[in-house]
Amino acid sequence: MFSGTLASMSDEPESFDQFRGTDTYIASDELRHAVNVAVALSRPLLLRGEPGTGKTLLAENLAGALGLDLVRWHVKSTTKARDGLYVYDTVARLHDSRFGDGDVKDIAKYIKLGPMGEALSADHKVVLLIDEIDKADIEFPNDLLLELDAMRFHIDELGKDVVARERPVVVITSNNEKELPDAFLRRCVFHYIDFPDRALMERIVRVHHPDIVDRVLDQALEVFYGLRATPRMRKRPSTSELIDWICALKKAGVDLGRVGGGIPFLGTLLKTEQDVELVAKRAKA
Amino acid sequence: MLIDFLYELRRHKLHVSTHEWLALMEAMAKGLHDSSLDGFYRTCRALCVKDVAEYDAFDQAFLAYFKDVGADALAITEDILAWLADPKRMRELSPEELAMIEGLDLDKLRELFEQRLREQKERHDGGNRWIGTGGTSPFGHGGKHPTGLRVGGPGGGRSAMQIAEARRFKEYRKDVVLDVRQIDLALRGLRQLGREGAVEELDLDETVDETCRNAGELEIVFRPPRRNRAKVVLLMDVGGSMDPYAELCSRLFTAASRSGRFARFRSYYFHNCVYDAVYEDAAFRQKVTVADLLAESDRDEKLVVVGDALMHPAELLDGGGSIYFYSQGGRTPGLEWLRRMAAHFRRAAWLNPEPDRFWPGTTIEVIASVFPMWHLTLEGLGGAVRYLVRGGEKPKVPEKAAWGRSWTGSYDPD
Structure with a gap:
């Protein structure tokens, strides 16, 4: 890995500050810095943070900002590392051999590239999003070490190597559900998306609701941060929920200042009965 | 000069590797740190720290190393x-x-x-x-004066020193105690997969083999899916000195007893120390003798004991030391019962909600020399699970000789 990245140091230096956030995505200084370090060193960027803090959105906006295509790989609990590279459809081949449709000798016909395989075989640079890597088996990240390092993989059935022409920008998100292996972490640039403070949150909301009135925004944020500060809450509302909530408020034309007794559309903010009960109890007290 | 900082980080238990350090050097050669302390703080953290639980340790190391660079940062270490x-x-x-x-x-x-x-x-x-x-x-x-004065710097600023000093990430540290979901995830590591039960998964390799043997005529083969075969025996201390930890223990129990997690899961209760019997219920009515428990348990089952291991030394070391003298123990000391259990199971672990800084000089040390013991935190639980599955590293066993010397007080936790 070192030989590759060290060699690239002699290249013409690209502008470092490639990602500044976009019109629809406000990033904190620290996040921007981490993204730019990852792009400059062409190492995978590992993002963690509470659900709803915009980890997945970042990849989309990064692709937009860099003018590259985005390839998504949404990891599920049953996903195997090799599925991301390619799948050899044995059952189809068996079927064809038995029932005689098409040329069974051509194995390449039964090889289907997965998202990561696509990203590596693309003829131009792309952004690869590996979403929620912690959903899969504990060993999953370890199985991708070589592929992420060398940006190449081998298709056993064809005896062929696929090598990336240009190293894709890799963004990996994780919800902190599982420990990721050290060997994997060592290769990544890490950033924890901290929950935005009020000033940053105001900017974020304005991006999504440009026409919002100051007073309404103030009241909404007041209620929102009040809810988040409630002790013993099981799932605290996040940025995306705030934005949905404001959207609901606007559509229904509810004025927060005039509503008495409880928060309207609480269901967009709180997602468990325990939390709703807790808030109701506190409101009474 | 920065090599010292690498070792400062490692002193704070951040396992920064050469790999990461070289990447940082590369980043600095490219000027990614903007030639500023702020930029360096961000770059270094992004490359060297891979877990939000370690941000706090990083902040501390950063403070310690660069304290003379900024204002006079005076922090209680x-x-x-x-x-x-x-x-x-x-x-x-x-x-x-x-x-x-x-x-x-x-x-x-x-x-x-x-x-x-x-x-x-x-x-x-x-x-x-x-x-x-x-x-x-x-x-x-322990005097008449305040026991400690916090001397933190001004928080909430934007410069690296101030960010480090504010230690915003303190609450993410791993040594804090756990909620059910975290325990759940830690316990997921405790598994031994094996194929058992109904055949319901397509076995592709066998299907191909059988089809070939069948001269191309399709022959579908199924197999059972992989299931966890780990068997767990959970022993929990209840009452008395364990009361403050009742909530924590119930979370552990909830996570461990979720159906389908283990091939076999049994839980028993005891008070203070195990003698000749344990109980199926926390009210101590359904008695199971230790001899029966051991006879029914396979050596490969995992024994997990949860308890503070804190008691009067006589309860542990003397024959008939049980606080229920007439009903339990006879003349065999509690420690001997513990030894018998630890010896029966190939791997056993003791989880102690008592923070490990309180262990020295108490009965905890003695029990820790019999059972590998971990503090009941995310980190400790992870360590215990790793040990139960793979064996290997046990936590440090205190010297028995040291125990006798340092024991000075006498108190009764009940």
């Missing part, structure tokens, strides 16, 4: 807190001495404290000047 957390016994004070100590007012005290903090270089116990424990110095534990 964890070391000092650790000295204070582990007190020596307070000596008896004469009324004159007490009067003298009380004579200091708070402002004066704080001023002196900051001054001492600057001057003091090491732990100091039993004196009358330095910050430590058990002496007549106004700074420390």
